Amino acid sequence: MYKALIIDDERLARNELKKLLADFSEIEVIGEAANADEGIEKIDSLIPDLIFLDIQMPGKTGFDMLQELDRAPHVIFTTAYDEFALKAFEVNALDYLMKPVEPKRLKDALHKLQQAEEKEAAASLASSFRGMLGENDQVFVKDGERCWFVKLGEVRLFESVGNYAKVFFGTNKPLILKSLNALEERLDEKVFFRANRKHIINLHMIEKVEPFFNGGLMLDLKGGEKIEVSRRQAVKFKEMMSL
Amino acid sequence: MKTQKRYWLCQILGWGGLMALFLFIAYKFGSDNFFTPATKRNLLLYGFFTAFISYILSTHLLRIVLKKLNWLSFNPSKIFLMFIVGVSLTSVVSFYGSELLEKIPGETYESYEIKERKEKAILMEKELNLTNVDYYDYEKNNIFDSVKYKSFIKIKKATSWYKDKNNKWQFEEQRKGKIFGGLFNSFILISLWLLIYVVFHYVDKNRNNQLDKLRLEGVVKSLELKTIKSHINPHFIFNALNSIRALVDENPARARTAITELSNILRSSLQAEKLETVPLEQELDIVQDYLALEQMRFEERLKVEMHIDPDTLAQPIPPMMLQNLVENAIKHGISKDVNGGIVIIRSYFKDDHHELIVQNTGNLQSLKAGTSSGFGLRSTQDRLNLLYHKKAHFEIEEKNGNLVQSKIVMPVAEII
Numbered sequence: 001m002y003k004a005l006i007i008d009d010e011r012l013a014r015n016e017l018k019k020l021l022a023d024f025s026e027i028e029v030i031g032e033a034a035n036a037d038e039g040i041e042k043i044d045s046l047i048p049d050l051i052f053l054d055i056q057m058p059g060k061t062g063f064d065m066l067q068e069l070d071r072a073p074h075v076i077f078t079t080a081y082d083e084f085a086l087k088a089f090e091v092n093a094l095d096y097l098m099k100p101v102e103p104k105r106l107k108d109a110l111h112k113l114q115q116a117e118e119k120e121a122a123a124s125l126a127s128s129f130r131g132m133l134g135e136n137d138q139v140f141v142k143d144g145e146r147c148w149f150v151k152l153g154e155v156r157l158f159e160s161v162g163n164y165a166k167v168f169f170g171t172n173k174p175l176i177l178k179s180l181n182a183l184e185e186r187l188d189e190k191v192f193f194r195a196n197r198k199h200i201i202n203l204h205m206i207e208k209v210e211p212f213f214n215g216g217l218m219l220d221l222k223g224g225e226k227i228e229v230s231r232r233q234a235v236k237f238k239e240m241m242s243l
Numbered sequence: 244m245k246t247q248k249r250y251w252l253c254q255i256l257g258w259g260g261l262m263a264l265f266l267f268i269a270y271k272f273g274s275d276n277f278f279t280p281a282t283k284r285n286l287l288l289y290g291f292f293t294a295f296i297s298y299i300l301s302t303h304l305l306r307i308v309l310k311k312l313n314w315l316s317f318n319p320s321k322i323f324l325m326f327i328v329g330v331s332l333t334s335v336v337s338f339y340g341s342e343l344l345e346k347i348p349g350e351t352y353e354s355y356e357i358k359e360r361k362e363k364a365i366l367m368e369k370e371l372n373l374t375n376v377d378y379y380d381y382e383k384n385n386i387f388d389s390v391k392y393k394s395f396i397k398i399k400k401a402t403s404w405y406k407d408k409n410n411k412w413q414f415e416e417q418r419k420g421k422i423f424g425g426l427f428n429s430f431i432l433i434s435l436w437l438l439i440y441v442v443f444h445y446v447d448k449n450r451n452n453q454l455d456k457l458r459l460e461g462v463v464k465s466l467e468l469k470t471i472k473s474h475i476n477p478h479f480i481f482n483a484l485n486s487i488r489a490l491v492d493e494n495p496a497r498a499r500t501a502i503t504e505l506s507n508i509l510r511s512s513l514q515a516e517k518l519e520t521v522p523l524e525q526e527l528d529i530v531q532d533y534l535a536l537e538q539m540r541f542e543e544r545l546k547v548e549m550h551i552d553p554d555t556l557a558q559p560i561p562p563m564m565l566q567n568l569v570e571n572a573i574k575h576g577i578s579k580d581v582n583g584g585i586v587i588i589r590s591y592f593k594d595d596h597h598e599l600i601v602q603n604t605g606n607l608q609s610l611k612a613g614t615s616s617g618f619g620l621r622s623t624q625d626r627l628n629l630l631y632h633k634k635a636h637f638e639i640e641e642k643n644g645n646l647v648q649s650k651i652v653m654p655v656a657e658i659i
Binding site: 009011013015016019034035037058059080081082 | 477482484486490
């Protein structure tokens with residue numbers, strides 16, 4: 001049973017989707033929202049497993065809303081026709097439905113979701129303690145025309161750039177509007193380690209550790225980045241690693 | 244026809260100018276005896292004239308052949324081959340052609356000069372009291388150191404005699420050297436000609452390509468104008484259909500009218516391509532259908548006001564233009580704001596002009612952020628220019644900080 005939230009600015013569009021979802025017993029619509037701000041509120045209070053999200057909404061778009069979330073739930077986009085958004089989808093193979101929604105397409109999308117969910121459950125049951133962001137949680141990242149859902153486990157490095165953080169994964173390094181300190185508070189410290197003032201690294205992505213000046217350390221990450229660990233943090237790092 | 248004329252002008256001026264230049268150099272820096280006596284001068288001038296004719300005809304022949312071969316489509320290596328073969332053949336043709344023409348009157352400048360030099364040599368020998376016979380004897384007997392013999396040799400050399408294979412004195416007509424020199428000159432000049440010809444055609448071809456590109460851009464632009472005329476945002480169509488599907492259960496009567504409204508809009512957008520103008524009344528019907536559908540979607544978020552002077556209803560306006568402005572007003576004004584807003588449409592006469600106004604809540608900042616709207620606005624002005632030849636104009640501005648107003652001012656049409 002999935003708890004679903006519908007976010008769309010048009011009442012009729014929400015009704016239509018609810019009507020279509022009534023045929024799927026595994027989906028329970030637990031709420032709806034008419035704009036992004038309302039959407040964030042409902043996501044925080046209702047904690048849905050899945051959201052149906054319209055992209056074109058007044059105030060903030062669906063993309064804007066996702067970027068504000070710490071942890072992105074499963075998302076199925078709904079849009080009438082939007083070349084710009086469609087391009088983003090094609091590149092990153094996010095799931096989306098075109099309005100008016102075809103019942104068969106809806107069924108496929110839900111099926112795909114179920115498969116993804118099962119895979120995740122098998123991969124790790126341990127990280128499901130709520131509150132902290134673990135390796136299996138995903139964040140939504142948008143950089144110009146491109147957007148991604150990124151599993152935190154795939155992120156090598158967060159780098160502080162003023163009020164933003166640069167997220168290193170694969171060959172990409174887009175910016176997200178979150179400070180490094182805010183990230184540190186939310187990230188699972190078993191996986192993510194504050195190496196110095198500017199960097200948080202993924203411990204699973206370390207390739208090599210070398211001693212550095214003043215009792216510090218130099219870490220080589222899998223993507224080729226070299227990160228210095230400050231003296232104070234190096235003590236902590238050694239402690240963690242010796243366990 | 245024009246290029247043909249230009250070609251001949253270039254040929255005549257080019258070759259004529261070159262001949263004139265050679266003559267000028269000969270006159271200015273050459274020795275006087277190029278031009279004296281009159282017979283010799285006339286022969287010289289005639290020689291230059293024949294060269295002039297021969298160069299023009301031979302290069303023209305080259306041009307005909309190249310055109311037949313369609314050389315512009317050649318690849319570089321083929322062009323190189325064409326250069327070598329073309330220039331060689333043409334220089335041979337022009338050289339011998341010129342010689343042939345020169346010989347028509349019987350005497351040529353060259354033969355005159357040979358004659359002159361022969362006479363001069365004989366004269367000098369006589370003056371120095373030398374006779375050929377003596378010197379043959381000297382040579383036979385290997386007596387080369389006599390003063391007389393030495394002056395004999397000097398005269399012979401100075402007047403271009405030489406000894407042939409049989410050790411006999413011959414007057415040197417310099418045949419071989421002259422042919423080689425003449426051919427070489429021809430070769431250089433014709434190479435230059437072909438170089439200019441090829442470069443000119445390349446530049447011309449390039450310019451033509453650019454012209455073609457510009458022309459194509461014009462066509463594309465007019466096509467764009469046509470499509471913007473009938474352009475209905477697909478986003479709108481699919482959203483409307485989605486709303487209608489929801490209404491089928493909720494409010495079947497409203498769903499039926501909505502289908503009618505959508506059909507009207509689609510039909511008129513298809514017809515818009517065929518018509519230059521439609522009466523305002525007809526356009527307003529479409530706009531009203533459109534707004535009704537949008538109100539179905541946005542519900543209480545969209546408010547509409549119309550202030551239409553009934554006298555303006557018969558005025559002709561470009562089809563779908565008002566519709567596009569209203570669509571923009573909703574896209575940039577209403578759909579962006581959580582609380583929605585109002586769309587106001589006004590039509591009235593002012594100072595011999597018919598003014599159409601669409602206002603919506605919002606500000607221009609958000610409009611400028613979206614680049615796609617720029618095309619719509621520009622094409623509105625373009626369409627007005629096409630239809631009214633600058634007698635109409637379009638402007639968009641922000642009013643009171645919370646209202647965006649687009650205004651079309653058109654000349655008033657006489658309605659019979």
